[in-house]
Amino acid sequence: STAYSTISQDFDKLRHVLDTLTPGLVFASDATRFARAIEATVAADVKVVLGTGSIEGRSTVAFSDLLATSATPAVDAAHGAITADSIAKFMFTSGSTKLPKAVIVTHGMWAANLQQMNQSMPVLAEEPLVLVDWLPWNHTFGGNHNFGIVIYNGGTLYLDEGKPTPKGMAETIRNLREIAPTVYFNVPTGFEVIAQTMKTDAQLRKNLLSRVKMFFFAAAALSQPIWDSLFESAEREVGERIVMNTGLGMTEGCPFCVAVNSPDVQAGDIGVPTPGLELKLVPVDGKVEVRYRGPNITPGYWRNAEATRDAFDDEGFYCSGDAVKWIDENDLNKGLKFDGRIAEDFKLSTGTFVSVGPMRAKIIAACAPYVQDAVITGINLKEIGALLVPTPTIRTLSDLPESASLHEVLASAPVQQHFQQVLDKLSAESTGSATRVARAHLMAEPPSLDKGEVTDKGSINQRAVLQHRADVVNALHGGTLPGTLVPRH
Template sequence: MTGAVAARFSRSLLPDGSQVIGCAEPLGEHPPTLAHSLRYWAEATPGAVLAAERDGDGWRELTYGEAAAGAASLGQALLDRGLGPAAPLMVLSGNSLNHLLLTLACYLTGVPVVPTSVAYSLRATDHARLRAISGLVRPSLVYAEDGGRFGAALAAVDAPAVVGDDLPRLLATVPTAAVERAFTALTPDTTAKILFTSGSTGMPKGVVNTHGMLSANQQMLRQIWPFLADRPPVLTDWLPWNHTFGANHNLHLALTNGGSLYVDDGSPRPGEFDRTVEALTSVPPTICVNVPAGYAQLAQRFTADPGLAARVLSRIDMILYAGADLPDELRARLREIARSATGRDVPVVSSWGSTETGPAATSTYGGADRGIGVPLPGTEIKLAPVAGRLEIRVRGASVTPGYLGAEFADAVDEDGFYRSGDAVRIADESGDPRRGVVFDGRIAEDFKLDSGTWVVSGRLRNRLLSGAGILSDAVLVGDNRSYVTAIAWTHPERVREIIGDSQDDDTVAAVLSHLAAVLTDLNQGMGASARVERLVVTTAPPDIDAGEVTDKGQLNRSAVLRRRAELVDLLYADEPDRTRIAVADRLQRVRKWNSEHSAKL
């Protein structure tokens, strides 16, 4: 590691074996609230585009001047309806200009905005999570873009409702001095929004997001990415505004830097990615933001069509990923694609954080180029030994003051660091974390075998998914058992690529034979904690109402194991009933699966 990198980051060792890493660069001055950023850019560049959404073959654009005026009118309308610091607005629908205008109105007048997952409204059948969130938040008003599609969800929320058709009338409201009084009353401690965690390891928690923590986080990013001062960023982005990556990182990156966010109505999900490619082609970004699953698909498209890569990357400053680890091969591939398309080296940057940290807490910058990087200016991370792992903890200006209606003290350690529950490992062979740390899964998902040996669940699961090629996801099983097994789901498109289109018994047998061979390779030379001895393929999709899967598509391991306890028992039977479940194991004792299930592979 170079001396320059070491000098930029402090390091201290604590008696319990923890290490605290900090950035030597102090946090610079920044606006006290996000509303101040809106007003600044509305005065400085009123005609610049803040955001846009798809409108036929083109875009409907919203300028900073229009956004500030619209926020004032809607802010007055909210105040007229009794909304305020203790009377939030709940939003059920996804990213849109109407959603943005209401959010900015809340920022301007001190009304907490509570964006919720569209899946809780449209994919759920009993709206249990929506009711739970509503009961905790107690909104004074609820908004949905389409009153028809969201009718059942609106009925589940105990609050007056407004829909997209109401916005023109509300935008005609004339602001009074009440809006200015509300703006003047804003402080860094004012709640800007309440974001709910995904619930991958439990029920979603309402995280209080203050103006101060969100504004501070954007200042941290400006300090590590000085090119933001050279030209306002342009993002063409699909990431949803009910999660911190899309809502706080990306949207505020545009808002606080005079930039533009073009709302991509596609996503990496099957059947939706063509829309993303169309959006990126129409509005090439200066900062490309996505999750690894999105970049994997982009890399395929770029490789097949170098002209597409040249168009999309024509003005690129940086390629940024977060939300999951990016395989080394894909990172190298993206760099090569960008170099071929632009004739220069384009940074491929990672970042890590959480809803509780505003979100960005670490990034790769300043010569620290490994894994998820190092702490941002104004932030410290602690690497704390927990159950043989290193948990990453965060202290700094962008950390939440707490949860809504829930105790926060247990989420903070004795030194004031937020306990993330995420594990990391030190990237540098010397053991010095100032070159960067590598994400290493969720500690809560780890478990012990009956021998007392810990199974690092995330690491083994990633090996299984990577080796299998045809699995969309899996949950590892083995708490207090003598060996590890797995419940898994197949990815239909990947099955067709590897096995073929046929859905007969022979194809099912081929799938299981393939998985059995995968387990044999996976387990070669490994100890019990790094082996998967048996795997069951299930066709029943994870149930969002039962809490098995989050709106982000992440599995909740404990909920899956509770709901599928019978599968767990069958996995550990001396001889599983293979007429009822599809099982592959390392001994390759594969039998045909019955047609009822095989048709759903």
């Protein structure tokens, strides 16, 4: 993982990855970029292959030398020995609150899932694919899903050096002005910036919408206002809406498991199981957990028998920890909608149960396009709070120069006034303590990758933020946190 190797400062997760896999060879594309991580984590007896450069004091092999190696019959023999049960790769979980686990991905799993995707999304096989994609290959969305569909169906994959950050999205927008994808995948943070930019950027609208047949988002919830904005731009430019697809997946499912099956879809809908996958809905702690069994589900975690045993129930279904409910109880063919992570839900000190997933979605929608995510607080306390993770767009509210710090932007009168109005509106619409945000705070300190508060695809982990920012949570609910907003009624 580039994030573990270049962004991380302590390399704890990278060291754990290497200890788990005990590789005989480690490849790095650039010696200068990865030398520090290699020196900190790779044992001296492990062969290191470099795309460019060298590491002082360490024996390495040039990748060009490997490419010059003549193939022998052993290559064909190894290829011929591959079966459906052969391991294709290991994909590590994000490790947001614990050290990452190595998910076993077999050739059979990956092949089955790619065929499942084609049957759930026929557009993938209708014409040669063109993707413009930033998603990291060490994550299942980029490395199994997007990379896989191009290999399976044929097409062109342009590597986008952007990412869903203020600086990175500028590169993504530039690429999408030049290269027109046939389908486009991103996380909600990326779609938020694209939706905002398309309102005023005619070249982006013209090129991005010229031949795209489907948008697809995953990894987090996309707020309905952003969804609506994408539809409005498409109707304005090409006279019709571009299909927005989404679903529910996981690294252990390779990742595609559930997807919407109708154009009449709303934020939070995830749809129906992909062909060949069995779902079991199990009541857990007042919610309904979705469990999976099928050809795309992992056999377990590498060198972690305990985690593997705990992940499956007595009928062999993988326990996802995701809660779902029916979109329409009178028409089950419409499928399911996401109802949060079971482990994230909690009770107030009054015994009132708080459903975090729907609460987050409601807050994000009300704050769009200025908030990426909301961390819900109040475990064993008398009321709900929210730590708000701002998007770059929030700067447009402040009327401050670009040189202003994020602290200054968030503390500015226009920003505070806007979010005061949002909080007042949310309070007026609440039905009780389980749905009322009693206090909120805009976070100037970005989530930390090293602490597991954010993954390399930009997803915020609730439990990790609550764990590492306990002092902020205490100050928020104790009334001593500067910049705290409370409803005026």
